Amino acid sequence: MKKKMRSLFLPLLACAFAAGLFGLQSNDAARVEEAAARPPSLTEQTVDPAEWGRHFPRQYEDHLRTSELTGTKYGGGGSGSPAANRLEENPRLKILYSGYVFSADYRARRGHAYMLSDQRETLRVKAPFSQSGGCLQCHASNVAVYRNQGIASGAPGTPDEPLTSRNGYDQLMRGFEKVGKMPFDEATKLVNHTLACIDCHDPKNMELRVTRPAFIQGIRALAASEATAAQFPSIEKWRGGNRAEPYDPNAMASRQEKRSFVCGQCHAEYFCNFETTLFYPWNNGLKANEIENYYNSYKFPDGRTFSDWKHENSGAEVLKAQHPEFELWSQGIHSRRGVSCADCHMQSRQEGENRISDHWIRSPLLGKMEACQDCHQSTAEEIRAEVQDIQERTHKMLRRAEDSVVELIRALADARAAGYEDRQLREAQEYQRGAQWRVDFVGSENSMGIHASGEAFRLLTEAMDLAARGRTAVHNIQLR
Ligand code: HEC
Ligand code: HEC
Ligand code: HEC
Ligand code: HEC
Ligand code: HEC
Secondary structure, eight states, rough: OOOOHHHHHHHHHHHHHHHHHHHHHHHHHHHHHHTTOOTEEEEEEEEOOHHHTTTTHHHHHHHHHHGGBBSSSBOOOOSSSSSSSHHHOHHHHHHHHHTTTGGEEEEOOOOOOHHHHHHSSSSSGGGTOOBBBBGGGSSSOOHHHHHHHHHTTTOOOOOOOOTTTTHHHHHHHHHHHHHHBBBBHHHHHHHHOOOOOGGBTTTTTTOOOOOOOOHHHHHHHHSSSOOTTTOOHHHHHHHOOOOSSSHHHHHHHHHHHHHHHHHTTTOOBOOOOOSSOOBOTTTTOSHHHHHHHHHHHOBBSSOOOOOOOOOOOTTTOOOOOOOOOOHHHHTTTTHTTOHHHHHHHHOEEEETTTEEOOOOOOOEEEEEEEHHHHTSSSSSHHHHHHHHHHHHHHHHHHHHHHHHHHHHHHHHHHHHHOOOOOOHHHHHHHHHHHHHHHHHHHHSSSSGGGGGGGHHHHHHHHHHHHHHHHHHHHHHHHHH
């Protein structure tokens, strides 16, 4: 019989808060020490992690281990290279993505060490496809590159001013826009490091900071929206103020919020192409439904309503979700309780005087689940069983929901083959858009439901309902 988690959650809250507070104090002290020992040689232009590693060897060694090939049942890319092929593992995806680049090549993710090479090697960036320099934003260390490019296009100041100064931000944004307009092949030549220390840390004091321009703009738009932001106290606080300055995550977020923001700056839904600068669709909120509303209201410069592509078989204008980890996490119990990405994915350990955060960022299931035990008073096996339970449930539901959308696509394709025109099938195509968005939101999110089990389940249920309505709509047209 399955062991219950019962007990774990009862004494947990008090414990979570206590752990959080103590953690904060001891780590702040450690940080101050680190800062005091801070090497003056690190600057806003020190990109190579090896140079940072001379001063912080533990974190550097961990960081290098992201090149180790790992896999769990639903996580990682497996032990082979290139990473596991998602299209072969799940043939439904080929049908869902028909007519789009993702039907050519779509693999499982793996460690940060591979982000640059995997992007350069995917068929999605090779002819006949063409991608923009926007792709670079989350696959390389690019803070220094963006700033230097920004200065070259006339942004004021020098490259060694703090990133978070007015000039620093200005340089970053201008460079980001410039690089985003380049063809991918040209842009990727500008970078030569994968994720590096400077992408998450201020070289002056090692404080956490976000550096991805689209995140800074996206979270700003979220702050300015009406959407709930209870997970982010600093946004609520900003909303209560005079709003003279836009929300700035680096100046305003708490350390605990930054422990999620540094990950959310890349692990998030986005759009980029040659027509528009890369953006995160958070103007109406972070929920899948709110993002969908934003996309449905978004117009390309030529006036077309937003879609990622037109489905080859069904003719529907559809959406593709991409790794919405930040968004799904934000709808789960952990974010509501203030548990950050780093709390689970960067387990800390004590080494003598120092607290070291594990910079071998990976699936928590590969470790001993000690990070979880900071709060959950149960054995590693019990926690694992609970995770497995949620993942299996989500996986089963996900496949059923995908089947349901595939059936709708087939019904639409059959109707088109029988001579029905897209204008007659529009209602059913709209149902496909909604159903497929929800299915893909859960399937492209990389935790198999763990980051927000209830929300994932809700989305899949809605997807099945929409797909069924779509099939009825096709059927009704054929009866007419
Ligand atoms: C409560 C702990 C917890 C929190 C908080 C959390 N995660 Fe996870 N995450 C997990 C677990 C458990 C998995 C499933 C790992 C697996 O299947 O091997 C996972 C999976 C992932 C994966 C896929 C891992 C892989 O090996 O393929 C990514 C990427 C990820 N999380 C990123 C994030 C980001 C970004 C955040 C914050 C926005 C976050 N996580 C917050 C526990 C957490
Ligand atoms: C610069 C963008 C960026 C940042 C910042 C970032 N990631 Fe990632 N992450 C990626 C990309 C890209 C991949 C996939 C690399 C690949 O498959 O080649 C990835 C992969 C992962 C994986 C899968 C690892 C594996 O071994 O399978 C996990 C887990 C993960 N990230 C968690 C996090 C967490 C937690 C944070 C914050 C502490 C974070 N990431 C910060 C871009 C980023
Ligand atoms: C907003 C940040 C972001 C942007 C922009 C981005 N990626 Fe990624 N990419 C990620 C993250 C995070 C992962 C790891 C999680 C996953 O695989 O879902 C990833 C994984 C990948 C992978 C490995 C898995 C796969 O999908 O086959 C490839 C290849 C890739 N991206 C290519 C691209 C290309 C091409 C572009 C430009 C169209 C791009 N990326 C733009 C964040 C980003
Ligand atoms: C994806 C973001 C990310 C990257 C990249 C990154 N770190 Fe960190 N680092 C963190 C987080 C999160 C913490 C925890 C900070 C806190 O809680 O205040 C941290 C903490 C630290 C600390 C304080 C002590 C500790 O371990 O908690 C040092 C020193 C450090 N990192 C060094 C490095 C070095 C050196 C590199 C490059 C090899 C690096 N970091 C790359 C996110 C990152
Ligand atoms: C800082 C505290 C904290 C940490 C660390 C933490 N959790 Fe949690 N977890 C919570 C809280 C609080 C809840 C909500 C409990 C409740 O309301 O019953 C929760 C709930 C859960 C649930 C039930 C969620 C659901 O959707 O049904 C699972 C599963 C879980 N945690 C797994 C993990 C795993 C796995 C890890 C480590 C990778 C982890 N937790 C780390 C505090 C934490």
